[in-house]
Amino acid sequence: SLGTEMLAWGEAVLGVPVNEFYGQTECNLVVSSCSDLFPARPGAMGKPVPGHDVRIVDGEGHEVLDGTTGHIAVRRPDPVMFLGYWRNPEAIERKFIGEWLITGDLGRRDPDGFLWFVGRDDDVITSSGYRIGPGEIEDCLLRHPAVALCGVVGVPDPVRTEAVKAFIVLKEGVAGTPELARAIQDFVRTRLAAHEYPRHVAFVEELPMTATGKIIRRALRERGGV
Known part of the structure; x- marks a missing residue:
């Protein structure tokens, strides 16, 4: 959407x-x-x-x-x-x-x-009993001034079943630091429900995309802890 x-x-x-x-x-x-x-x-x-x-x-x-x-x-x-x-x-x-x-x-x-x-039925994240769609989180992330592109998936978590992970392409000239990752997490936490913020943030150079410009979340899930 x-x-x-x-x-x-x-x-x-x-x-x-x-x-x-x-x-x-x-x-x-x-x-x-x-x-x-x-x-x-x-x-x-x-x-x-x-x-x-x-x-x-x-x-x-x-x-x-x-x-x-x-x-x-x-x-x-x-x-x-x-x-x-x-x-x-x-x-x-x-x-x-x-x-x-x-x-x-x-x-x-x-x-x-x-x-x-x-979200697609297989893209919905199950975390601590909540069913979380990635779209709303991605929309929130894109409002952060450092974020150019992002994709959100669920990754295995021994306590929550799955945890929210964000793969983020930063805008040109912005460095991906632990401090920025925490700032982005706080940005989402204060705008969405507490269970929706990304517990894991990975800065990447690019995202896997289809020919029509859709993020291939399956490929991101396969990258897991990268």
Whole structure:
């Protein structure tokens, strides 16, 4: 999801509000922001596009309460929903819970109907009983004046199951010191919940990225204690 910094950059440099949208190959463009209808909320994906029934459901396909994290799901039939995976009926069956296509992403809905992306199901960090999405932490880190780019993952922790770790690319001319790492941790700790701040910080030269500019968190998890 686009954070505050990216939305502000779009308006300042391009002179237009950025309309964000959400979907996946199997069912694309089902949630969107639309500046002609309502102002974007930084961090939110927007609202369901007319013609699509998008809800937050639990593992049994029941809709959850606003503010509760669950599966982002799309009710079938839907005009942009795929027909199936080629010669793989087992994968098709796993993709649905009853009438709901399960995207594999976790999110939540607020009382005003905005949908918020928490993370891929396998990217969500489980720490001390909390389920933590990396996106909100990354958005906070990017507001620190020394941070150019960052990626957040969970790493094994014997007490908490997982601990939050931030891989950070610093802005040009900034040195990665233990003092700066502590300052960045404090920056997040005072702006987000106490369990969300990165207990580990690694300064790196670059982050593994897809061709479309998305951080490959799996690669960061594999680096673990680097």
